[in-house]
Amino acid sequence: MSARDDEVQALVEQLSAQLDRSVLVDDASLRLLAYSPTLGSEDEVRKTAILTRETPRVIRDLHFAQGIANATQPVRTAPRPDIGLESRVCVPIRCQGALFGYLWLIDADQSLTDADCQAAELTAAEIGTAMYRRDELERPQREHELKLLEALLGPDPAEREEAAHELSAQELLIAGAHVAVLAMRPWRGGGTEHEAELPTSERARLGLALDQFRRALPRRQSLSLVHGDHGVMLVALDGRHGTLDELAARAQDALDQAFADLPVRIALGYSGQHEHLRDANRAHEHARLSLRVAGALPEHGTPAGWDDLGAYRLLARAAETAHARELIHPGLPKLFALQSKESLVQTLEAYLDNGCDTKLTAEALFLHRASLYYRLQRIEAITGTSLKSGADRLALHSGLKLARLVGTHPALRRTHGD
Known part of the structure; x- marks a missing residue:
């Protein structure tokens, strides 16, 4: 454990003794950094975090959904008894505008006072300062590593x-x-x-x-x-x-x-x-x-x-090539340009993705089989291809995926309002 980690651990234990309850500190990704001896209430989530050094994904999602990543003040998180999670007070650990992590206090009976929360905020500020100093102390070594890594790549x-x-x-x-x-x-x-x-x-x-x-x-x-x-x-x-x-x-x-x-x-x-x-x-x-x-x-x-x-x-x-768009089958831009491009392009891509299985494609698109056949005939007419030809299917399928990679696929333009 580094000197700075020792400092964080000491601050955690000091706050725990002051409040007579368990304290836990995570980094910004909710990975465990430090924890106090168990005092007062404890739940299964805390036990799991201490044993694995990880917070289960479902718990992380619940916490982040309650806005802890944007918080600048303590946040009380809701209990979930069904998954072993008691109510907590989360204090964000910040310094110089950067989020370094979170300080957690289990408060199942909501007995924490305003003075307790203020003490937790002061400790979180001290931890943030310690973590910021650690980063500053590591900066010369990091800059040396960066120089070597940039040269290596x-x-x-x-x-x-x-x-x-x-x-x-x-x-x-x-x-x-x-x-x-x-x-x-x-x-x-x-x-x-x-x-x-x-x-x-x-x-x-x-x-x-x-x-x-x-x-x-x-x-x-x-x-x-x-x-x-x-x-x-x-x-x-x-x-x-x-x-x-x-x-x-x-x-x-x-x-x-x-x-x-x-x-x-x-x-x-x-x-x-x-x-x-x-x-x-x-x-x-x-x-x-x-x-x-x-x-x-x-x-x-x-x-x-x-x-x-x-x-x-x-x-x-x-x-990555200079003229990648020229590699796309010439029939596809014609299909992309049509007003009905969304349904026809989506139909063609689904048909090819499903191995040209009409039953699977019709089910995926919620289409009657006859409607699918009609669309496929239109696609053949517009692109000048035959979907019975393996070479044409390969050219169209690879062209559709390449269009996504170079940003010309209609689905991408529709997403961004282009």
Whole structure:
């Protein structure tokens, strides 16, 4: 435990003794940081958090739904006896405008006084200051790590080799481990959003969320930075702390919670495992392409792993080319341009997604089979294709997905009112 963690623990125990009740502190993603000995009432949720260092997802969702992420004053959360959750008072931990976490007091009988809440607020302010100081003390080391990580992911092979050597020599990552890269960003929709710069506030929040997530990982397992348009985490995998898929899922969960109060979803893509640290540049490229798929194609799901992208590997690379829109079948823009584009494009995509099974497609679209056949005939006439041709079906299907990746699909334009 670091000196700053010791300070937080001491403040928690001091408040617990003062109020004669249990105190618990979480980070901004509701991961346990410190807790006092049990005093007074206790519920199953507190016991689970102490045993696992995690707050169950259903509980996190309940807490965030009550506005704790935006709170600047104590918030009383509602009890849920059916899942072992007593009423609590949540005090946000903030410093210099940044949210560092939450201080929790179980108050099942609502016996906390105004003076008790004021004492909790003072302690939360002290904890926020301690956590802010910790970040400031770590800043020089973080800046050094950032410089090496930027070089490792950069375009110059000599600089990448030198950065890999320095990271290993200084033992900043687990020696001999395979590496992978995760890429992530808040996503509002649209195939070309990956190119947009993140607002300063979102970059800061993403950086803080990544720092807090890294602290929950074993030492020397990860490094992170935030580019203008996405965040990056380099992870070392030695097989002792879960799989890459599990790590990506945990990162997704933590980032979802960190942005729970904003009207965005977090898209996350990750590479496969690479044997050598010098391969991190290629891993980053794969993670970035996977991020593009996770963002532009919600049906694919997030987090999206490079090893599981299948045909989307090819499409994501195609979307990166200078004239990607020219690769889309020429019949599709004609279909996109029609006033009835929503139903016809949706029909075509559903038909192809369902393996050209008319029964499944009609059920998915709530259509009579005859109506579906009529639409498919219109689509063939407009696009100049035959849906009996495997080559035409391939061209149309890949073109529809590529249109999502490059931002020309009607569903994306409709979402953004373009």
